[in-house]
Amino acid sequence: MDTLTDKGCQVRVEYDLESDYFYGVILNIKGVISFQGRSIEELKQALSDSVEEYLLLCKEIGVTPEKSFFALSYLMVMPCLFNSRI
Structure with missing residues (x-):
């Protein structure tokens, strides 16, 4: 599984069928x-813009920006599969 990153930040991305948008955090x-x-390219640009805004804000208020870690992996399991294993 590939991980979308920008300037050392790891993100989680989900797709919403109803709105036809990718959402990330x-x-x-x-x-x-x-x-x-709406597209992967738009998502990547929005990530880059968000990280840049965060770094600028941290600089303005004199706070050291946090870095996310690369140690975590996320696996999405459908609830019906998870519940059947319990």
């Missing part, structure tokens, strides 16, 4: 940085 930081796009 940066993992393993205390705050919430989210982004969205």
